[in-house]
Amino acid sequence: MAPELISSLSLWQEPFMQRALIGGVISGILGGWVGSIAVLRQLSFFAEALGQASLLGISLALLVGxxxxxLLxxxxxxxxxxxxxxLKRSSLSADALLSLMCSGALALSVVLLSSLPGARLSLQQLLFGDILGIAWADLLPLTLLLVVTLAYGVTSRRAQILISVDPVLARSRGVAVETHRLILLGLLALVVAASIKAVGVLLISGFVVIPACVARLLSRSFNVYVLLAAAIGALSAVVGLFGSAVFxxxxxxxxxxxxxxxxxxxLLAGRWVGQTTTAASVDRAR
Amino acid sequence: MTASLLEVNDLCISRAGHEVVSGVSFALQPGSDTAVIGPNGAGKSTLVQALVGLLPHQGGTIRLLGHTLPRSGRLPREVRDQVAYLPQKLLLDGRFPLSVSEFVRLGCSPCCNHRKAVPAALERLQVSHLRRRLLSELSGGELQRVLLAFCTVHPRKLLVFDEPRTGLDPQAAVQLQELLQQLRLQEGLTILQITHDLSMVRRSSDWVLCLNRALCCQGPPEHTLSREELERLYGRDYVLYEHSHHH
Known part of the structure; x- marks a missing residue:
């Protein structure tokens, strides 16, 4: 184990590892922020559908050369x-429609990929990610997306909270609810597309949703929740990349x-904090 | 005679091609407490949502704080800042990560000093002790007080509520009504609320709008809550039920 650890530490001096690290941290922050809002709006399954549809986008790109x-x-x-x-026009429930679209896109992309003369991409890389394959050219659009997303996140903070609390209340306070919903879906789609290279099609929804779930268990304010989700996204990318190199x-x-x-x-820490907080509240009440 | 805060003339509102509110006219005087009553599906929520710019209207005029609202329904900024609306219930889920003080701060306008305004609003509504609690952890009564703090953290002229006492036990409902009356007297607020609680209307409101798609009647509670008017509004069965319930 020790020699593997030493050799993996020396790997960090390699440019491909440095690119992977930068790409992973940016994707982690992006996934954490957009996921934190998507979870509050109950859009987790939407991220799953977008992830699986991305495979169709890749297949179509390969098909047209x-x-x-x-194209992604x-x-x-x-x-x-x-x-x-x-979702707006159909009488089907959201989960049924998303499941239908998700499966349809996945099935079509597998058929397209298998019919391509001489597969030019490894299916494993598509399904589970290849963060080490990130090129310097990939980092530029990723960085631009990070700047745009963070700028939007800061300027639309009040609107994001009010829409998540209650869309009607948000509209009564002058928030352009439909515009913000559309922008969020667009950003979610772009973050999913940008992170496919790092985590792959199958795990992208977890990559976006889990940091928000972790942050939610530990947060008692919106600012802490969003910052923690982004930090967990970045931290897990670094640790995961290190684990990927070691193992x-x-x-x-x-x-x-x-x-x-x-x-x-x-989950364990949240229970402990919850018990401690309850005990402290009881003490204060006495 | 003081100028009306809100004047509605011959208002018609349609939703999905059907007229839901038809030919409604009334006025709200500054500092008044007006109740909108009527059976389910009478168009009460539609009416108040149109008044605060959440729904377009197809006919008639709405003049609010000296501004005539456009048919599209969007309130001008200077009017929106003086009006607060609370929907029937918030769609909050379990562990929504938002503290009470963070939420109340969202009610501030850009020019308001939130460092002073938020603690003052929490103090006024007697919820300072809840400032660090999550919004989703509050009881129904606590949540209504916090929502009132959100509405009044910035000075407003008109508060519009859609059934503010839904889900509250009788004690919490009375406390909420007392707080509303206190705010009305101290801050000169005008209140417009949809309610099904006729005994509360009898005690607190000074004007009642009886709506069943069109206005059946309007006036002070002693006239509008008479047996004849209620029978006209709700039908004969309701009055028989109320009679047997009281005996």
């Missing part, structure tokens, strides 16, 4: 818009495994 990242971002935006319109495992499962472990720790 484009580089997958070129606009495809994710278009798919998010389509889902929203269907020679795909990066996506390692990152999500770290997040799941943090969730268990938060």
């Amino acid at each position: 484009l580089s997958p990242p070129v 971002w606009p495809f994710a935006l278009g798919f998010a818009w389509l889902l929203r319109e269907l 020679n495992q795909p990066s996506g499962p390692m990152v999500v495994l770290v997040q799941a472990l943090l969730f268990v720790v938060a």
Whole structure:
């Protein structure tokens, strides 16, 4: 174990590991922020559907001979818009419709991929991520997305909270509810598309949702909740990447495994904090 | 005669192609407490939502604080800052990570000094001790007080409530009504509330709008809550039920 650890430490000096680290931290912060709002709006399954549809975007890109990242971002935006319109117009419940779209997109993408003459991408990389394959060119759009997302997060904080508390209350306070909903779905689609390389199609919803669930267990204010979700996203990306190098495992499962472990720790810590808080309240009441 | 805070003339509101409110006219005087009563589906929520700019109206005029509202329903900024609306119930889930003081601060306008205004609003509504609690941990009565603090953290002229006492036990309902009356007297607020609690209307309101798609009647409670008017509003069965309930 010790020699593996030393060799993995020396790996951090390699440019591909540094790129992976920067990409992982940016994706983690993005996933944490957008996930924290998506969980409050009950959009977790929406993230799952977008993740699986991304595979269809990649398949279509390969079919028409484009580089997958070129088509993936606009495809994710278009798919998010389509889902929203269907949810608005359909009489089906949201979970049934999302399940239908999710399975349909996955089935179509597998058929397309298998019919491609000479598969040019490893299915394992698509499904579980290949963070080590991040190039410097991939980091520029990721950084731009981070700047836009954080700027929007800071300026729309009041609107995000009020919409999450109650959309009618938010509208009565002058919040443009539909515009903010649309922007959030767009950002969620872009974050999912941008993070596919790091965690893969199958685990993307966990990557977005779990940091928010951990933060929710530990937070008693909105600001702490959002910051903690972003920090957990970044931390789990770093630890997962390190684990991926040490144990020679795909990066996506390692990152999500770290997040799941943090969730268990938060669950136990949250219970302990809850018991302590209750005891302190009883003492104060006396 | 003081100028009306709100004047509604021949208001018509349609939803999904059906007229829900038809030919409604009334006025609210500053500092008054007006109740909107009527059976379920009478258009009460639709009416008040149109008055605060949440729904468009297709006919008639709404003049609020000296401004005529556009048919599209969006309130001008200077009017919106003086009006607070509370929906029937908040769609809060279990562990919503929002403390009471964070929530009340959201009621501040950009020009308000939240460091002074939030503690003052919490103190006024007697909920200072709850400031660090999560919104989702509050009881029904506590939540209504915190919502009132949210509404009044910035000075307003009109408070509009959609059934503020829903889900409250009788004691909490009375306490909430007392707080509302206190706010009305101290801050000169005008109150418009939808309610089904006719005994509370009898005790506290000074004007009643009886709505069943159109206004059946309006006036002080002693006239509008008469047996004949209630029978006209709710039908014969309701009055028979109330009669047997009281005996």
